[in-house]
Amino acid sequence: MVVAKAPVPGRVKTRLTTVYSARQAALLAEASLRDTLEAVAAMPARRRVVVLDGAAGPWLPAGFEVVPQVAGGLDERLAAAFGQCAGPALLIGMDTPQVSAQALRQVLAPDAWAHADAWFGPADDGGFWALGLARPEPALLRGVPMSRPDTGRLQRERLTAAGLTVRDLPLLRDVDTPYDADVVAAAAPHTRFAAELARVKHPVAAG
Structure with a gap:
């Protein structure tokens, strides 16, 4: 599952608008979403779902179903996403365009759940x-509590307190600020996100 917000100017990546326009921020969000969906599409999953706030657009590839996000806080929306799954499920966000199929592959390997009840990807x-x-x-x-510096620690503690064996995925940086965008693009220069960031930073002069 990919939890996503439709890349509409003014509704996504508003923290980028300290440097970029609302349209540019939306283009960067769309590029990040496309990179994320491409990584998910490469996985041997039985079901691929976009848990979406907003309407699907041309960025949605074939092979994905769309489930609308429920109302409420982020914890409620993520909980509801898991609530519509019947078996092992992996949920990721749209803010890590550097995520690779290799990073996700271990969760979908044949023995992925042999020694783990949960997989956790810290940001x-x-x-x-x-x-x-x-x-x-x-x-x-x-x-x-979501969107706090201790959210990851508290979520992981919730899992271990429930008696779950937790295995960790690589630490990744979310793209929230212009600085984050620069760091992620530099670390993953072959992504759509990096190409889009280069375009918005250095637009071709008209004429």
Whole structure:
């Protein structure tokens, strides 16, 4: 599952607008989303879902179904996403365009759940970019404070307190600020996101 917001100017990546226009921020969000969906599409999953706030657009590739996000805080929206899964499920965000199929592959390997009840992808801002559950249980997310420097720690503690064996995915940086965008693009120069960032930074002069 990919939790996403439709890349509409003024509704996404507003923290980028300290440097870029709302349209440019939306273009960067779309590029990040496309990179994320491409990584997910390369995985041997039985089901691929975009849990979406907004309407699907031409950025949505074939092979994905769309499920609307429920109302409420982020913890409620993530919990509801897991609530519509019947088996092992991995949920990721749209803010890590550098995510690779290689990073995700271990969660979908044949033995991925042999020694793990959960997979946790920490973000370097203190949150998390991925969460996998062998037995999706919405209560594992409800009530966890979101968008805080300690969100990742609190979410991971919720998992271990429930007696789950947790394995970690690589630490990744979310793209939230212009500085984040520069760091991520430099680390993943072959992504759509990096190419779009280069375009908005250095537009070709008209004529």
